[in-house]
Amino acid sequence: MIDSSEQNDEQYLLLEEAGAPVAARQPLAEEVAVAFCYNGISHAVMMASPGALEDFAVGFSLTSGVISHRDQLLDLDISLQEDSVVLDMTLNQRTLNQLKISRRTMAGTSSCGLCGVDALAQALKPVPHSARINFNQLPPAAHFSDLRARFQNAQQHLQSSGAMHAAIYVDEHGETRFCREDIGRHNALDKLIGACVREGFGLQNGFVAITSRCSLELIQKSMCSGVGTLVSLASPSDMAVRWARKYYLNLLHQPVQGPARLYSGRGLGRGPEAYSPAGVSQ
Incomplete structure (x- = not known):
């Protein structure tokens, strides 16, 4: 059994509208790329928490139709790496033959974002066309303070049907x-x-905000499209923070109460150590 009880504390800056930012720390949920392999065949990669991996291996195999009974899964070997886990499972011969016949690229789902990826190298590949060498200037802290109200005013489908995520773009003028x-x-x-x-x-310029938690694939999408600042309404994962810092993406969490929390930006991990929001000279 893999112990995932330890959480990673990450430093962030509280971006007060007036006064200097305040440093603090917050435990973040762990995130890894989990590869499902059957008899050496790479089948899928899922972004997941690194706990209860034996249960995940059996449950995923059942719910995805690879096996129909527990005894069709003969063995399980778990290999841990820095940002990834390989679940190498051995099927009985009849089940393996059925998998080879029926195997096809898995349809994407709204929950994991990386279903059907055939290798960990693909899931964790470097972001292409990323030549950024420094963090962009942050928008003013005041632009984040009414973020939830912005979503409520902008989301039309949520008000009528519910069960909808949203993403908004706010320009450099706060519109x-x-x-x-x-x-x-x-x-x-x-x-x-x-x-x-x-x-x-x-x-x-400006910022992109999302209603959901922020995990690796949203960092990858943001970097591929040139987003300078990404804000989420839920805490980011530990991997999301590491990759945001690696590729100089400003990453913030706007909690329900209190100021925005800067997890990746100037003064946190990479780039010049001075924090400088728009409109504030150093």
């Missing part, structure tokens, strides 16, 4: 320009990015 909704958080972000690109808005 909400676009809102896109979808049952899938990744889809909502894709739609928002598409709207901004089609209308010629540069995503390096």
Whole structure:
């Protein structure tokens, strides 16, 4: 059994509208890429928490139709790496033959975002076309303070049907320009990015905000599209913070109460150590 009880404390800055930012620490949920392999065949990669992996192996195998009975799974070997886990399972010969016949690219779901990826290297590949060498300047802290109200005003489908994620783009002047909704958080972000690109808005300025938690794949999507600042309404995962810092993406969490929390930006991990929001000179 893998022990995932330890949480990773990450430093962040509380961005008060007046006064200097305050350093603090927050435990973040762990996130790893989990590869499901059957008799050496790479089948799928899921972004997940690294606990109860034996249960995950059996449950995923059952619910995805790879096995129909527990005794068809003969053995399980777990290999741990820094940002990934390989679940190498051995099926009996009849079940393996059925898998080979029926195996196809798995359809994406609204929950994991990486279903059907055939290798860990693909899931954790470097972000292409990322030549950024420093963090962009942050928008003013006041632009984040009414973020939940912005979503409530912009989300039309949520008010009528519920069960919808959303992503919004707020420009450098603090104006909400676009809102896109979808049952899938990744889809909502894709739609928002598409709207901004089609209308010629540069995503390096202002900020993109999402209603969901922030995990690795949303960092990857943001970097591929040139987003300078990403804000989420739920805490980011530990891997999301590491990758945001690696690729110089400003990453913030706006809690229900209190100021925004800066997890990746100037003064946190990479780049110059001075914090400088828009409109504040050093």
